[in-house]
Amino acid sequence: MSVTLHDVARAAGVSIKTVSNVINDYPHVRDATRTRVREAIDALDYQPNLTARSLRSGRTGAIALALPELSLSYFAELADSVIEAAENIGQVVIIERTGGDRDRELQMLTSWRRKMTDGLIFSPLGMGMEDAARLSVSYPLVLLGERIFGGPTDHITMKNVDAARAATEHLIGLGRRRIAVVGAHKDEVVGSAGLRLTGYRQALDAAGIAFDERLIAYTTLWHRSNGATAMHDLLERDVEFDAVFGLNDTLALGAMRVLQESGRHIPVDVSVIGFDNLDESMYSLPSLTTVDPGRTQIARTAVQSIMERMDGHENVAPREILADFRIVERESTARVITSS
Amino acid sequence: MSVTLHDVARAAGVSIKTVSNVINDYPHVRDATRTRVREAIDALDYQPNLTARSLRSGRTGAIALALPELSLSYFAELADSVIEAAENIGQVVIIERTGGDRDRELQMLTSWRRKMTDGLIFSPLGMGMEDAARLSVSYPLVLLGERIFGGPTDHITMKNVDAARAATEHLIGLGRRRIAVVGAHKDEVVGSAGLRLTGYRQALDAAGIAFDERLIAYTTLWHRSNGATAMHDLLERDVEFDAVFGLNDTLALGAMRVLQESGRHIPVDVSVIGFDNLDESMYSLPSLTTVDPGRTQIARTAVQSIMERMDGHENVAPREILADFRIVERESTARVITSS
DNA sequence: CTGAAAGCGCTAACAG
DNA sequence: CTGTTAGCGCTTTCAG
Numbered sequence: 064m065s066v067t068l069h070d071v072a073r074a075a076g077v078s079i080k081t082v083s084n085v086i087n088d089y090p091h092v093r094d095a096t097r098t099r100v101r102e103a104i105d106a107l108d109y110q111p112n113l114t115a116r117s118l119r120s121g122r123t124g125a126i127a128l129a130l131p132e133l134s135l136s137y138f139a140e141l142a143d144s145v146i147e148a149a150e151n152i153g154q155v156v157i158i159e160r161t162g163g164d165r166d167r168e169l170q171m172l173t174s175w176r177r178k179m180t181d182g183l184i185f186s187p188l189g190m191g192m193e194d195a196a197r198l199s200v201s202y203p204l205v206l207l208g209e210r211i212f213g214g215p216t217d218h219i220t221m222k223n224v225d226a227a228r229a230a231t232e233h234l235i236g237l238g239r240r241r242i243a244v245v246g247a248h249k250d251e252v253v254g255s256a257g258l259r260l261t262g263y264r265q266a267l268d269a270a271g272i273a274f275d276e277r278l279i280a281y282t283t284l285w286h287r288s289n290g291a292t293a294m295h296d297l298l299e300r301d302v303e304f305d306a307v308f309g310l311n312d313t314l315a316l317g318a319m320r321v322l323q324e325s326g327r328h329i330p331v332d333v334s335v336i337g338f339d340n341l342d343e344s345m346y347s348l349p350s351l352t353t354v355d356p357g358r359t360q361i362a363r364t365a366v367q368s369i370m371e372r373m374d375g376h377e378n379v380a381p382r383e384i385l386a387d388f389r390i391v392e393r394e395s396t397a398r399v400i401t402s403s
Numbered sequence: 404m405s406v407t408l409h410d411v412a413r414a415a416g417v418s419i420k421t422v423s424n425v426i427n428d429y430p431h432v433r434d435a436t437r438t439r440v441r442e443a444i445d446a447l448d449y450q451p452n453l454t455a456r457s458l459r460s461g462r463t464g465a466i467a468l469a470l471p472e473l474s475l476s477y478f479a480e481l482a483d484s485v486i487e488a489a490e491n492i493g494q495v496v497i498i499e500r501t502g503g504d505r506d507r508e509l510q511m512l513t514s515w516r517r518k519m520t521d522g523l524i525f526s527p528l529g530m531g532m533e534d535a536a537r538l539s540v541s542y543p544l545v546l547l548g549e550r551i552f553g554g555p556t557d558h559i560t561m562k563n564v565d566a567a568r569a570a571t572e573h574l575i576g577l578g579r580r581r582i583a584v585v586g587a588h589k590d591e592v593v594g595s596a597g598l599r600l601t602g603y604r605q606a607l608d609a610a611g612i613a614f615d616e617r618l619i620a621y622t623t624l625w626h627r628s629n630g631a632t633a634m635h636d637l638l639e640r641d642v643e644f645d646a647v648f649g650l651n652d653t654l655a656l657g658a659m660r661v662l663q664e665s666g667r668h669i670p671v672d673v674s675v676i677g678f679d680n681l682d683e684s685m686y687s688l689p690s691l692t693t694v695d696p697g698r699t700q701i702a703r704t705a706v707q708s709i710m711e712r713m714d715g716h717e718n719v720a721p722r723e724i725l726a727d728f729r730i731v732e733r734e735s736t737a738r739v740i741t742s743s
Numbered sequence: 744c745t746g747a748a749a750g751c752g753c754t755a756a757c758a759g
Numbered sequence: 760c761t762g763t764t765a766g767c768g769c770t771t772t773c774a775g
Contacts, residue, residue, distance in 0.1 A: 455768035
C-alpha cells in the first residue's frame with residue numbers, strides 16, 4: 064500500500080508528530096531533524112493522504128461549480144477562469160452539469176455529492192426570483208448570473224445594464240443612430256437579455272434617440288444560428304439600421320455572418336458589437352468588438368468569497384458584487400475614413 | 404455541527420452499525436428496525452460524510468480529467484461528455500488545466516492533488532512519444548488523444564486514419580477530385596494532423612487520384628482564424644480545388660467563411676467536410692458535414708476503464724480502444740442537382 | 744439480526 | 760524542540 068506518516072517516522076527515527084510538523088512547516092523543528100525527515104520523505108516518496116487530512120481538518124480543498132453545460136462557450140470559458148482562480152490558491156474544481164434545468168438546479172443545492180466540497184459556485188439558468196429562498200443553505204454558496212437578485216448569499220455578476228449602455232454608447236459615438244438589437248427576450252426584466260436591453264434603452268434615451276420596436280429581434284436561445292435567424296428577420300422586415308448590438312458574442316457572430324452574406328460590409332455599412340468577450344470573437348472576420356464582462360474578476364472573487372465564508376465570515380451580510388467591464392474595440396466597429 | 408451516524412443511532416435507539424447497514428442497503432436488517440432508522444435519518448436530515456467514507460474505503464468517488472483548456476471547443480465538449488459519463492455511475496469529475504504544456508502535463512502525473520481522485524483521464528498535447536514511459540504510474544490512468552501510442556496504459560482514442568479516409572471518400576463519392584486539406588502539420592506522423600492526413604492520402608490512392616502538395620494548407624494552431632488564413636493562402640496559390648477537408652471543425656468553419664467571402668458557393672462550387680462534430684457545426688451556414696469521432700463512447704469507455712482498473716483489473720494488459728466514427732452529412736456536402 | 748470495537752491517515756492538544 | 764494520544768466519521772470484522 065501507500066506510504067504513511069508512520070513509515071516516514073520510522074525511517075527517520077522520529078515520531079509521526081515530528082514528520083507532521085515538518086510537512087506543515089511548523090517552525091519549531093531542529094534543522095538536523097528537519098533534514099533527516101525530509102530525506103526520509105524523499106526516499107520513500109511519501110505523499111500525504113489528502114482524504115485523511117480532509118477528514119481531520121473538515122476541508123476538502125475542492126469547490127463545486129454548477130453550470131448548465133460546457134458546450135456553451137460562455138460557460139466553458141467561465142469554468143476555465145474558475146479553475147484557474149481556484150488553482151492559484153491550491154483548490155480544485157468539481158464541475159456539475161445542470162443542463163439549465165430548474166429541477167436539477169434545485170436538486171444540486173442539496174445533493175449529497177456536494178459534501179465532498181468546501182462550497183458551491185452556482186450558476187443557474189432555470190431558476191428564477193421565486194426560488195431565491197432555496198439558496199439559503201448551510202454551506203458557503205456563491206451565486207453567479209442574472210437569474211436571481213437580492214438572494215440570501217453572496218452574488219457576483221456583471222454590470223449588465225451599465226455595460227450594455229456603454230456598448231450602445233460606443234455605437235452612438237461612431238455616429239450610428241439606427242441600432243438593431245439581436246437576442247432580446249419578450250417582457251424579460253431581470254435576466255441577461257432584460258438587463259442588457261435596459262442598458263440599450265438608457266443609452267438611446269440619453270442620446271435623444273427614439274426607441275424603435277422594429278429594430279429589436281427576439282430569440283429564445285443564444286446560439287450562433289439564432290443570431291443568424293434573427294438577422295434574417297431584421298433584413299426581411301425592411302427596416303433601416305446602421306449598427307447591431309448582439310446581446311452576446313455568439314449572437315453577434317451569427318448576425319454578422321448573415322449581414323455579410325447580404326452584401327453589407329462590416330464596419331463600413333454596419334457596425335457590430337457583442338457581449339462576453341469570448342476567445343473566438345478575437346478570431347472572427349472581422350474581429351468582433353465586444354464587452355469584456357470581467358470574467359476573470361468574477362471567477363477570482365467567487366473563489367475568494369467561498370474561502371472567506373469558510374473561515375469565519377459566515378455571518379457577514381450577503382454581498383452583491385459587480386465586476387468591472389471594459390469595451391474591447393476591434394475591427395467590427397472600426398471608424399471608417401470616408402472621403403467626402 | 405453536522406449530524407453523524409451516532410446521532411442517528413441514538414435517535415433510533417440502535418447502534419451505529421445498524422444505521423450503517425440501513426444506509427448501505429445491507430439485507431439482513433429487520434423491517435421494523437429499518438423503518439425506524441429511516442425515520443431518524445429523515446428527521447435529522449442526516450447526510451453521510453463522504454470524506455470519512457473515502458478514508459475508510461480508499462475511494463474518493465472523483466475522477467480527475469486533465470486537459471489543455473476549456474476555451475478550446477473540442478475539449479469543452481469532451482469534458483462535458485466525461486462529466487456526463489461519470490455522473491451516470493455516481494462519480495464526479497475534477498478538471499485540471501495543463502495549457503497543453505509538456506512540463507505541466509508531466510507534473511500533473513505526479514501531483515499531490517491527484518490523491519483526491521480514484522484515477523486520471525489524461526489528454527496531453529505537449530507530451531510526445533518520448534514521454535511514454537512517464538505514463539507508468541501506480542494509479543488508474545487512461546490516456547486520450549493522439550500524442551502517444553503503445554504506452555503502458557489503457558489508451559482510448561478515435562479511428563483517425565479510417566475516419567479521415569472515410570471523410571475523403573465521402574467527398575470523392577460526390578465526384579470531387581481536387582480536395583484541399585486545411586490544417587496539416589509539416590512532417591507529423593502521429594498526432595491528429597498526421598494521422599488524418601494519412602487517411603486522406605489512403606483515400607486518394609485507393610481512388611487513383613494523385614496527391615498534390617499544393618492542395619495542402621499548413622497551420623500550427625487549429626483555431627477558426629487559422630482555417631481562414633489557410634484558405635486565403637490556398638486561394639492566393641491559384642490552385643484549383645472543388646472540395647475542402649478541414650482537419651477539424653473549427654478549421655473547416657474558418658475556411659468555409661473565407662470561401663464564401665470569395666464568392667464561392669458551398670456546396671455547389673466547393674464541398675466542405677470537417678472533423679469532430681462540434682455542437683456549433685450543426686448551426687453554421689451552411690451546416691457543416693463532419694466526422695463524429697465517437698466522443699460519448701470515448702468518454703464512457705474512459706470512465707469505465709478507470710473503474711475497472713480500480714477493482715481488480717490492475718494487471719490486465721494495457722488496451723488500445725478505438726471509438727466508432729460516423730460521417731454526419733449536412734448541407735456543406737449536399738449533392739447538387741445540376742441541370743445538364 | 745444487531746452491538747462493540749478497531750482503525751483508515753492525519754492533525755492538534757497536551758505533556759514532557 | 761519532540762513524543763503520546765485522542766479523535767475526525769465511517770465501514771467492517773467479530774461476537775453475540
